[in-house]
Amino acid sequence: MKDVAARAGVGLKTVSRVVNGEPGVTPDTGRRVQEAIGLLGFRRNDGARVLRKGRTATVGLVLEDLADPFYGPLNRAVEEGARAHGALLINGSSAEDPDRERELALALCARRVDGLIVVPAGDDHRCPEPEIRAGVATVFVDRPAGRIEADVVLSDSFGGAREGVAHLVAGGHRRIGFIGDRPRVHTATERLRGYRAAMADAGLPVAGSWVSLGATAPERVSAAARSMPAGPAPVTAVFAADNRVTVTVVRVLAAGVRPVALVGFDDFEPADLLRPGVTVVAQDAAALGRAATDRLFQRLAGSRPSPARIELPTRLIARGSGEIAPAH
Structure with a gap:
């Protein structure tokens, strides 16, 4: 550091300020110090810095x-x-x-x-x-x-899920399924809460067979996505509560005999390339x-x-x- 200071024509404190990104150095002085650092191959001693600053x-x-x-x-x-x-x-x-x-x-x-x-x-x-x-x-x-x-x-998991399900309700759907992650996962419970709130807002009942929580493994999600549009009270739409669930549901619904609407929570890369594109509640x-x-x-x-x-x-x-x- 002394060699850098001597070549740049500055004091040790100025070199320290430049190396550590601290204020109080003019652009011209900073440039001279950086040039000296480059010429001399100076590297900051992080071990000493740890001892000094903790x-x-x-x-x-x-x-x-x-x-x-x-x-x-x-x-x-x-x-x-x-x-x-x-x-x-x-x-x-x-x-x-x-x-x-x-x-x-x-x-x-x-x-x-x-x-x-x-x-x-x-x-x-x-x-x-x-x-x-x-x-x-x-x-x-x-x-x-x-x-x-x-x-x-x-992210606002509750509000996002509520908006996504309300979108399906506004499209005329009255029997809407929910497929989500395990109940101990905070985001899963918040999104389920948002689903139930949207259904309650619309005065719609929720049948037990319309809700499925569990591991996001394709086998479990596929079974839920196949069973919900079947049976005595088939759903006409599904809300998928995360991106891994959504991808599996897309595959199952693509092979179905009748169209089922889908909104997923989380965007994913091919979502806009599929036909139809996948409607999502996106978080950043x-x-x-x-x-x-x-x-x-x-x-x-x-x-x-x-x-x-x-x-x-x-x-x-x-x-x-x-x-x-x-x-x-």
């Missing part, structure tokens, strides 16, 4: 399933936000296993990450409380933490990631507000599948 400039992200397309934009947004703050992102997948989620969170804390962003798989997050109290900033995203008070960034995964990262770095900067619940809106995208008229 920070590792790393952030941990625990996702539910890295293979789920929903988490790609969220992961990228968190990575870009961390990079903008000079931090490295370390991520892992809980594989929808609460025990693995806890192990990952504690392992990241043991590696002294400055903060954690977690997509919860379980419903009890008291385990990392000592680390949170010790200063590890933590934000939950997509679902709230269980049994502790913590920052959370969510990247916006969730950005909002969670912003909240995390607010806390790392010393802000100590009370835990907040930040809820982002969804939007209905009509493409054709949700506009199919009921077959009488």
